[in-house]
Amino acid sequence: MTTQGPGLHTHVLDTLGLEIAAGEHPPGQVLRTDELAQRFDVSRTVVREVVRVLESMHLVESRRRVGVTVRPTEAWNVYDPQVIRWRLAGADRPRQLRSLTVLRSAIEPVAAGLAARNATPEQCAALTECALGMVATSRGQQLEGYLEHDIAFHRIVLNASGNEMFARLGDVVAEVLAGRTHHQVMFEDPDPAAVTLHVRLAEAVREGDAAAAERLTKEIAVGALHELDVLAP
Amino acid sequence: MTTQGPGLHTHVLDTLGLEIAAGEHPPGQVLRTDELAQRFDVSRTVVREVVRVLESMHLVESRRRVGVTVRPTEAWNVYDPQVIRWRLAGADRPRQLRSLTVLRSAIEPVAAGLAARNATPEQCAALTECALGMVATSRGQQLEGYLEHDIAFHRIVLNASGNEMFARLGDVVAEVLAGRTHHQVMFEDPDPAAVTLHVRLAEAVREGDAAAAERLTKEIAVGALHELDVLAP
DNA sequence: TGTGACGTAAACGTCGTACTTTTTGTTGGT
DNA sequence: ACCAACAAAAAGTACGACGTTTACGTCACA
Numbered sequence: 302m303t304t305q306g307p308g309l310h311t312h313v314l315d316t317l318g319l320e321i322a323a324g325e326h327p328p329g330q331v332l333r334t335d336e337l338a339q340r341f342d343v344s345r346t347v348v349r350e351v352v353r354v355l356e357s358m359h360l361v362e363s364r365r366r367v368g369v370t371v372r373p374t375e376a377w378n379v380y381d382p383q384v385i386r387w388r389l390a391g392a393d394r395p396r397q398l399r400s401l402t403v404l405r406s407a408i409e410p411v412a413a414g415l416a417a418r419n420a421t422p423e424q425c426a427a428l429t430e431c432a433l434g435m436v437a438t439s440r441g442q443q444l445e446g447y448l449e450h451d452i453a454f455h456r457i458v459l460n461a462s463g464n465e466m467f468a469r470l471g472d473v474v475a476e477v478l479a480g481r482t483h484h485q486v487m488f489e490d491p492d493p494a495a496v497t498l499h500v501r502l503a504e505a506v507r508e509g510d511a512a513a514a515e516r517l518t519k520e521i522a523v524g525a526l527h528e529l530d531v532l533a534p
Numbered sequence: 535m536t537t538q539g540p541g542l543h544t545h546v547l548d549t550l551g552l553e554i555a556a557g558e559h560p561p562g563q564v565l566r567t568d569e570l571a572q573r574f575d576v577s578r579t580v581v582r583e584v585v586r587v588l589e590s591m592h593l594v595e596s597r598r599r600v601g602v603t604v605r606p607t608e609a610w611n612v613y614d615p616q617v618i619r620w621r622l623a624g625a626d627r628p629r630q631l632r633s634l635t636v637l638r639s640a641i642e643p644v645a646a647g648l649a650a651r652n653a654t655p656e657q658c659a660a661l662t663e664c665a666l667g668m669v670a671t672s673r674g675q676q677l678e679g680y681l682e683h684d685i686a687f688h689r690i691v692l693n694a695s696g697n698e699m700f701a702r703l704g705d706v707v708a709e710v711l712a713g714r715t716h717h718q719v720m721f722e723d724p725d726p727a728a729v730t731l732h733v734r735l736a737e738a739v740r741e742g743d744a745a746a747a748e749r750l751t752k753e754i755a756v757g758a759l760h761e762l763d764v765l766a767p
Numbered sequence: 768t769g770t771g772a773c774g775t776a777a778a779c780g781t782c783g784t785a786c787t788t789t790t791t792g793t794t795g796g797t
Numbered sequence: 798a799c800c801a802a803c804a805a806a807a808a809g810t811a812c813g814a815c816g817t818t819t820a821c822g823t824c825a826c827a
Contacts (some may be wrong), residue, residue, distance in 0.1 A: 308780080309780080309781075310586070310780080310781095320610060322620055333806095333808090334807080334808070335807080343779060343781080343782090344782045344783070345782090345783090346780090346781065346783090347780090347781070347782090348784065349583060349808085349809085350583050351545070352584060353583045353586055354586055354590045357590055357591070357614075357616070358590070363808070363809095364789090364790080364807090364808080365788070365789045365790055365791095365806090365807060365808045365809075366788095366789060366790035366805090366806060366807050366808070367790075367791080367806090367807075367808085367814095368792055368806095368807065368808080369808090374698075375701075375702075378614060378702075379613075379698060379702050380611075380613035380614070380702065380807095381611060381613070381614065382611075382697075383590070396698075400697055400698045400699045401670045401699060403644075403697050403699070403700075404641075404697070404699040404700070406644070407641050407644035407645070407700075408637075408640050408641070410640075411636075411639070411640035412640070414635075414706050440726045464633055464636050464637070465607075465612060465629075465633045466612060466613070466633045466634060466636070466637040467610075467636075467637070467640075468623075469608075469610075469613065471612075471614050473747075485658055486639075490819070504563070541809080542809080542810075543809080543810095551780085566777095566778070566779090568778085569779080576810080576811090576814090577811045577812070578811090579809090579810065579811065579812085580809090580810070580811090582779085582780085585779095595780080596778095596780095597778090597818090597819090598777090598778060598779045598780075598817070598818045598819060598820095599776090599777060599778050599779075599817095599818060599819040599821095600777090600779060600819080600820075600821055601779080602778095602779085626805060632783095650788070752782070763797070768827105769826105769827090770825105770826090771824105771825095771826090771827100772824090772825085772826100773822105773823085773824085773825100774808085774821105774822090774823080774824100774825105775820105775821090775822085776807085776819100776820095776821090776822100777818105777819090777820085777821100777825095778816085778817105778818090778819090778820100779816105779817085779818085779819105780815100780816075780817070780818090781816070781817095782812105782813105782814085782815080782816095783812105783813095783814090784811100784812090784813095785810105785811085785823085786809105786810080786811080786812105787808105787809075787810070787811095787823100788808085788809070788810090789806105789807090789808085789809090789810105790805105790806090790807090790808100791800090791804100791805090791806085791807105792803105792804090792806100793802105793803085793804080794801100794802085794803080794804095795800105795801090795802085795803095796799105796800090796801090796802100797798105797800085797801100
């Protein structure tokens with residue numbers, strides 16, 4: 302999945318970002334702008350803009366007289382959805398998926414607790430609708446439809462928490478769920494227990510039961526982690 | 535606090551980012567690259583590179599025939615440390631500080647629990663050293679020294695958790711603590727209770743008591759949130 | 768009067784080139 | 798062995814030209 306439509310900049314950025322995230326250019330390797338321009342058959346202008354963006358993500362560092370050097374993983378802006386997408390497409394998807402799932406297990410229970418206090422009636426209704434959608438698509442190889450409702454569900458919870466930082470994690474969660482559904486890191490049909498938990502979570506939020514919402518979300522997270530342990534090495 | 539050394543690019547980026555984060559350019563406002571080039575007295579080349587970076591942070595969107603339009607807050611990459619710095623320097627520091635502190639209250643307890651299981655002896659030693667440093671600087675207007683140890687302490691815990699996503703939140707926490715210490719959102723001397731909690735947390739991690747580590751970190755977070763309630767409107 | 772096709776100009780996108788600045792490796796002398 | 802001056806390499810910056818998309822106004826026609 303590339304970023305968006307045409308545009309030389311987009312193409313070069315996506316290609317280079319993907320390669321670096323995949324480890325094809327180990328940390329310390331230097332890339333010269335002239336070479337890149339030649340390789341992609343674009344002007345140095347385009348390459349420089351790409352390098353500037355990669356630099357803002359801390360994937361590379363540009364220094365005079367030396368070139369564009371690839372930075373070690375520890376320096377990367379791993380919360381940038383773009384970087385996450387690149388990494389999930391690359392080699393260490395398992396590690397990445399696990400890190401992100403642990404992150405979810407820390408955030409989402411708290412967010413759900415807040416959502417139980419702050420959710421508007423509209424959000425509660427949308428949540429219930431998503432839960433029902435998950436039930437309806439939980440059988441018979443409708444993984445894509447299920448995924449859609451699942452993403453929407455978690456996004457609503459994060460938004461309803463009222464905390465901006467939680468809300469903005471919706472994209473990350475979406476990437477995780479999507480990356481998990483594709484790439485065969487999931488059973489053919491979703492875990493029935495997880496479906497039930499989502500339904501009950503929607504109820505808990507609607508009734509304003511913060512403790513229950515937090516507990517149920519923790520259970521969902523535990524299930525997701527366990528699923529990873531089983532299906533990923 | 536600007537980004538780094540000289541360089542036209544850096545200056546323009548920092549100025550524009552700061553202005554947008556401060557809300558000086560409301561969402562929907564269009565900036566033309568030619569005007570920006572004139573205003574900063576730089577070439578369009580430099581402006582274009584800056585715009586590309588701003589675009590990668592989703593602060594602006596560049597479209598043909600219309601210009602560079604400022605995007606609404608909901609679209610921004612609020613986990614980018616650079617964006618966080620800009621926002622903390624701007625108008626809605628209180629809101630931002632609260633969001634980030636809630637985020638910390640969700641993450642750090644889990645991270646501390648993991649750290650209690652995974653921390654190396656070296657990390658435990660460093661943690662204890664930081665805690666002692668906090669004690670030593672907790673009285674007599676040594677806020678800068680205290681801040682330094684505080685940041686180091688939390689960074690070690692996040693790193694020791696063994697989870698990459700947690701570890702990379704160290705920069706965010708550092709920004710929060712720094713932004714809180716400067717800007718008078720803190721008492722003249724740190725809360726003695728907080729200092730004690732840090733010392734006990736270092737012990738809990740050293741002894742591998744995950745439950746205690748998680749509980750103590752939660753208490754620290756509650757204290758920080760309470761402090762915000764008292765000192766910020 | 769309303770509507771749709773069409774043309775135009777405004778703004779970004781891309782390119783090529785020339786020049787500047789910083790950094791680094793090397794050379795040469797003591 | 799050390800230090801200083803020099804030269805080259807690569808990014809940084811500037812400028813001007815042209816391409817490309819697309820919003821918007823205009824005009825003809827119903």
